[in-house]
Amino acid sequence: xxxxxxxxxxxxxxxxxxxxxxxxxxxxxxxxxxxxxxxxxxxxxxxxxxxxxxxxxxxxxxxxxxxxxxxxxxxxxxxxxxxxxxxxxxxxxxxxxxxxxxxxxxxxxxxxxxxxxxxxxxxxxxxxxxxxxxxxxxxxxxxxxxxxxxxxxxxxxxxxxxxxxxxxxxxxxxxxxxxxxxxxxxxxxxxxxxxxxxxxxxxxxxxxxxxxxxxxxxxxxxxxxxxxxxxxxxxxxxxxxxxxxxxxxxxxxxxxxxxxxxxxxxxxxxxxxxxxxxxxxxxxxxxxxxxxxxxxxxxxxxxxxxxxxxxxxxxxxxxxxxxxxxxxxxxxxxxxxxxxxxxxxxxxxxxxxxxxxxxxxxxxxxxxxxxxxxxxxxx
Numbered sequence: 001x002x003x004x005x006x007x008x009x010x011x012x013x014x015x016x017x018x019x020x021x022x023x024x025x026x027x028x029x030x031x032x033x034x035x036x037x038x039x040x041x042x043x044x045x046x047x048x049x050x051x052x053x054x055x056x057x058x059x060x061x062x063x064x065x066x067x068x069x070x071x072x073x074x075x076x077x078x079x080x081x082x083x084x085x086x087x088x089x090x091x092x093x094x095x096x097x098x099x100x101x102x103x104x105x106x107x108x109x110x111x112x113x114x115x116x117x118x119x120x121x122x123x124x125x126x127x128x129x130x131x132x133x134x135x136x137x138x139x140x141x142x143x144x145x146x147x148x149x150x151x152x153x154x155x156x157x158x159x160x161x162x163x164x165x166x167x168x169x170x171x172x173x174x175x176x177x178x179x180x181x182x183x184x185x186x187x188x189x190x191x192x193x194x195x196x197x198x199x200x201x202x203x204x205x206x207x208x209x210x211x212x213x214x215x216x217x218x219x220x221x222x223x224x225x226x227x228x229x230x231x232x233x234x235x236x237x238x239x240x241x242x243x244x245x246x247x248x249x250x251x252x253x254x255x256x257x258x259x260x261x262x263x264x265x266x267x268x269x270x271x272x273x274x275x276x277x278x279x280x281x282x283x284x285x286x287x288x289x290x291x292x293x294x295x296x297x298x299x300x301x302x303x304x305x306x307x308x309x310x311x312x313x314x315x316x317x318x319x320x321x322x323x324x325x326x327x328x329x330x331x332x333x334x335x336x337x338x339x340x341x342x343x344x345x346x347x348x349x350x351x352x353x354x355x356x357x358x359x360x361x362x363x364x365x366x367x368x369x370x371x372x373x374x375x376x377x378x379x
Contacts, residue, residue: 041311045254049315052243052250057324059240060084060125063233064104067121070226073113082331083107089324092317093282101126110335116215123219124233127176130169132237136245137162137274144267154291157275164278176220179213186213244316245269248292251312252299260299268295289313 061080068075086107087100094100105118175182186209194202223230245266252265272291276284292309300308 040256041254041307042256043254045250046311046315049247049250049254049312050319052246053316053320056240056243057081057084057088057320059236059243060087063125063128063236064121066229066232066236067124067222068108068113068117070222070229071117071120073117075111075113079111082327082334085324085327086331089321089328092321092324107331107335110339116218119215120219120222123172123215124222124230125237127169127172127219128230128233128237129240130165130172132234132241133274133277134162134165134169135238136241136270137165140263140267140270144263154272154275154294157287157291158271161275161278165274168278172216175213175216176223179217179220182216183213241270241273242266245273247316248296248299248308248312251308251315254311255300255304255308257300257304265296265299268299271295285317288317 058081061077061084064080064083065075065077068080083104087104089100090103091100101122104122105115108118108121109115187206190199190202190205190209193199199205246262246269248269249262249265252260272288272295276287276291279287281287289309292312293305296308297305299305
């Protein structure tokens, strides 16, 4: 039930942030001028931007397909694509960039993938994604100085975003490959929190810590046993981010503009993403839009930057939020149907006295026993 409440709170927060952002950014704007600017947009480039977003989700799906396959699971790419859409949707409505990972693990478990393997898959993808974000950020910083200008007030936000990304990446790598040191640091932090009476249940927290450390240890073992796998996933994450950063470039072409190169436009988006990606807001709504207007005014001009922001965010977030929600519904219905079919097969194969166990197993797997579903917080 709490998960359902958090989900609806996330949706409410997203709606409030969208309303506040729209009212602030569109204040004083002429709707007629905005519409006139939109009428001249070239639709083929908008479709190109949407295709880039499908490629963005597809790259993550390919990462899952490779990792789960290496873990011994014969899973189709189509199923992995469904997991990625679920992850995009849930991450977009929760105040956390990794909020969609538990949802993906949940639906992987419905496809008979152990939760430990699902968690390992998401952990390896997260580590490579964060590393790829830093690689992109450092590369743009060195190769494209003009892309560093996010506008007044965003230098501090960029410093925060880059610092958080470095800490998260370094922390994940340390926990994976230096488990002894990581355990000592975590135990020390827990002792301090316990002395300050900030932990309600220290024993449960230590048990959760041990579980997390065990998952990271499995991740390190998987990387060591398959060194080429980590390289492949990292390269896919680099391509994935390149697609995301290229969406404003497609918008730039859609408005018929010229004079700026891809590296300048994509570089600005890379810096902006690095600055806002770790903010505790659903979809970084607010700072992402405001940052776009501030950073891309020099690219689109003061007259076109607002419609360009609406089109770019419309493609990369709002429209794709609806697409991912639709796909997530189909994923939920598919897993429920398959759970029902497995229960029927078990009922046929088992003795009469054991059929009730098959029915109970189906009810547990479909979430009906506790009144849960995708739409009321099963994830």
